[in-house]
Amino acid sequence: MVMVTSGHLADGRQILWFDEGSEPRLVVPDLRDLPATASTSEQRWDPIVGEWVTVASHRQRRTFLPPVDQCPLCPSAEDRRTEIPTTDFQVVVFENRFPSFSQQATVPDDGVTLDPRLYHRERGHGRCEVIVFSDRHGETFATLSPGRVRLVIEAWAERTEALNAMPTVAQVFCFENRGAEIGVTLSHPHGQIYGYPVVTSRTRVMLENAGRYREATGRNLFADVLASERSGGRRVVASNRHWTAFVPAAARWPFEIHLYPHRHVPDLPATDDAERAALAEIYAEILRRLDGVYQVDMPYIAAWHQAPAHTGREDAYLHLELFSIMRAPGKVKALAESESGMGMFINDIAPEHAADLLRAYRW
């Protein structure tokens, strides 16, 4: 049972408390004196690569690794008001103060004109939310209780449904990550939820490939990849009744894990109660295994791939792609030339070896 309580921050942004149980939460007003958020964000079409690029220059001012006693994601106290007005919370979602996309976004009035035969320029419409997993600054996703992970899953599902219903949103992206090595600018355990105004290029390519595969075979590409991994077993890292986690055969990153539900569903809102309970368990197991490899907190990015709001919903298959850029303790795979310049990934760790290391960990 999840209780959702809605409120607003001082500058008008929405905030939502997700609590276990059926008790409504008393909403405390945000008493800060906040300037209204002005968001100049635009989408520009790159005709050479065929992708939208977002330019959100107001984000340069955003908070960058503040000291612990100024963390904006901690609960508020009498003498210090943060982004969350209450003195405690379980899971909280609120609109980002420095959003890359927003429903009010405007193209900056900068006199720039782009050649219309080559470029398009659109408002950076959409939505950016922050999801905070705990009111305890020192936690990470890996140390959350099973009940709390379940609550996060409920919040992801609820927000995916809510953002998909917004007219400016074409695709919802829930992600969470850890580690300053990968650019996390606030260490308090949190993730983000993006409502993109367009279908992203990676999702578009995946769905094009899945569409061609369906036409050629009559089957679902993602389901066949999952079936191949489950029957082979060589790269499976963890599994339970409803989910299987494996290192993909063509892994790009030193430690990469893909987590699929056994049932073909387009997104998190389509998962049922049993699947969500099983997800909370296996998610925690994956993170424990990842940290077990070198007995250090591994920096990672965990990205939920969900069907777009309006297109490709038949071919899309919900799954999590989680990867770490750490290839050995103290050695981080940086953004290298071949990957960033040419899209050719070079992985120094064989996927089967990574699976062995992830499977070997016992606790």
Added chain:
Amino acid sequence: MVMVTSGHLADGRQILWFDEGSEPRLVVPDLRDLPATASTSEQRWDPIVGEWVTVASHRQRRTFLPPVDQCPLCPSAEDRRTEIPTTDFQVVVFENRFPSFSQQATVPDDGVTLDPRLYHRERGHGRCEVIVFSDRHGETFATLSPGRVRLVIEAWAERTEALNAMPTVAQVFCFENRGAEIGVTLSHPHGQIYGYPVVTSRTRVMLENAGRYREATGRNLFADVLASERSGGRRVVASNRHWTAFVPAAARWPFEIHLYPHRHVPDLPATDDAERAALAEIYAEILRRLDGVYQVDMPYIAAWHQAPAHTGREDAYLHLELFSIMRAPGKVKALAESESGMGMFINDIAPEHAADLLRAYRW
């Protein structure tokens, strides 16, 4: 006038000295006791994203930020033998000891079978070369003399031609970069030259877009982008008689500069003498402007986009894409979730503002 002298290192790898002038160089034998390089490298096809991924697990052992007195790219001395046997040099190219691709690469004998209905697995055939720009450890590309930059350009052109002629090579990628922030593991000024066994996904996409544009308009996409930037001028950073450098309208990175020759040529070997001389000048100017923005040595990646060896040579247009991940002093744009997970780049600095900053620098 460039003199090229060829030799071999102790383990059989090729080494080439590029010297200004017409004097042949006395080849000094490499007296080290080196084990033969065994390279297990393979290409795996990812059916979901539709890209080849390279798995080169032997590379985990490679040299990582050694102390200055153990730099393998410094010239050899009586008491210390490096990768370059001579006691001085100008520009040197040699085969990488830890190559991601090689002509002898084998698929590891690991018993792994991949479902042939979904995956392909090929040898990581190709070539990886290191190019060293100076025998002085403390130099960077930005501090090289104009004559030395010109010599590097001659070496890039010669190697592009040589690697394109190898039967295992489908595309040649010359790049150079600077800064530990972007994963440079050796600080001695050097770049790399990759001979890929396949056309990379980014090049494939670019050429597909250029092909569609040609069919729709009869014109070249890259040439039209260049013409649009030259006529508008809003994002031009530097130019001379033969080259124009600009911040692209849909820049992905905080500071991104694209450098095009005015004449449509497929690759560096196709440039003429005057174009190479003008390139040496403007390349140095771009790097000076980049470092001038914050008065610090900016970490950067400079990637040469050239036509593949055998395909798309009509549509391809030689150009350099140079970018820095530094968005402010001490603030690096890390590999973030939207970019790595979804292919959606979010840039915090408007391209026009970046161009203003790059143009403003005077020296």
